[in-house]
Amino acid sequence: MMVNNAPIRLALVAPDGRMGKAIALAVAEDSRFALDQNDADVLIDFSAPSALSATLERAMNTQTPVLVGTTGLESDAKAALEGAAKKVAVLQASNTSLGVALLADLVERAAHVLGDDWDIEIAEVHHRNKADAPSGTALALGEAAARGRSHPLRAERARDGTGLERQRGTVGFAALRGGSVAGDHDVMFLGPEERLILSHRAESRKVFARGTLAAANFLRGRMPGLYTMRDVIAAL
Template sequence: MRTDQQPIRISLFAPNGRMGKAIATAAEQDPSFLISQDHGDVIIDFSAPAALAASLDRAVTAGVPILVGTTGFDDLADKRIADAAKEIAVLRAPNTSLGVALLSDLVERAARVLGTDWDIEIVEAHHRHKADAPSGTALALGEAARRGRQSGDFERARDGTGLKRQEGAIGFAAVRGGTVAGDHDVLFLGSDERLVLSHRAENRAIFARGALAAARFLHGKPAGLYTMRDVIEAA
C-alpha cells in the first residue's frame, strides 16, 4: 500500500479482453489498486495493434502514464509510441512477467559472454488463438541477445530444402496450439554443449501481477520510454 493510503487507479483500455479481466481480478485482490475506467492514474492497454493510436491519444490527452502490453506492431506503431513517450511515461512490455524480465537480462549476459561462436535459437509456444509470430516476447529476447553480442540478424522462418544457417544469426521457431499461456526457450548451441534458458507461464495471472507492478512503477514517472527491465531494477 502506498504511504498516503490512496490506491492507484487503473483504467483498462480493453477491460473485456483476456488480460483485462485477469488484471481486474488481480487488482481486486490488492488494496493498492482500484479499477477506475474514467479517472485512472495509469492506463493499461492489452488490446490490439489497430487500437494503439486510440489508447495513446487517450493517455496523452489525460496526461497519465500508459502500459502498452500489446504485440505485433509495425514501424508506424513504433513511431507513435516514441512520440507519445516525449509527452508522458510509456512502458512498452511485450511480456509483463517479472520472470521473463529477468530471463531477458540473463539472455543478454549469456550472449555477451558466449559470443558468436555459439548459435542462438529462440523457440516459443502459445495458445491456438495467438495472432502474431514470433511472439513479441520472443523478439524481445532476440533483441536482448543481439544487445549482448552487439550483432546478429534475425532468421524468423525457415522452410524448404538446401537451407544453410546464416553465421551469427538469431533464429526463431513458433509453435501454436491448445491453451498454452506462453513458453519461451533461448538455446545457446556451442560445440559439444548447450545452454538453455527457459520460462514457462502456467497461468495468465502472472502477467496480470506483472502489469500491476509496472503500473506501480509508472505512477508519477516523468515522460519517457520504459521497459520491464526498469521495473525489476527499481524493485
C-alpha cells in the same frame, strides 16, 4: 516526504479481453490497486494494434502514464510510442511477467559472454488463438541477445526447404501454436559440444497480471519517457 497511500487507479482499454479480465482479478486481490475507467493514475492497453493511436492520444490528453502490452504492433508503432513518451511516461512491454524480464537480462548477459561462436535459437509455444508469430516476447528475447552481441538483430524465421545453411551470428525463431498454452519460451545457446538453455513457462495469465501491477506501481507519477520491464525490475 508525504507518502501516497491511496490505491493506484487503473483504467483498462480492453476490460473484457483475456488480459483485462486477468488484471481485474489481480486488482480484486490487491488493495493497493483499484479500477477506475474515468479517472486513472495509469492507463493499460492489452487490446489490438489498431487501438494504439487512440490509446496514446488519450494518455497524452489526460497526462496519464500508459502501459502498452499489445503485441504484433506495426513498424510505425515505435515512432508513435517515442512521440508520446515526450509528453507522458510510456512503458512498452511485449510480456509483463517479471520472470520474463529477468530472463531477458540473463539472455543478454549470456550472449555477451558466449559471442557469435554459439548459435542462438528461440522456440516459443502459445495457445491456438494467438495471431502473431514469432511472439513479441520471442522477438524481445532476440533483441536482448543482439544487445549482448552488440549488433542489430539478424533473424532467421520459418525455415523450410532443402540446402539451407545457418548464418553465423543470426538468431533462429520457431513458433508453435496449439491448445491453451499461456506461453512457453526457450532460448538455446548451442556451442561446440555443449548447450545452454534458458527457459520460462507461464502457467496462467496471472503472471502477466501481477507483472502489470508492478509496472503500474512503477509508472504512477513517473516523468515522461519510454520505459521497459527492465526498468521495473531494476526499481524493485
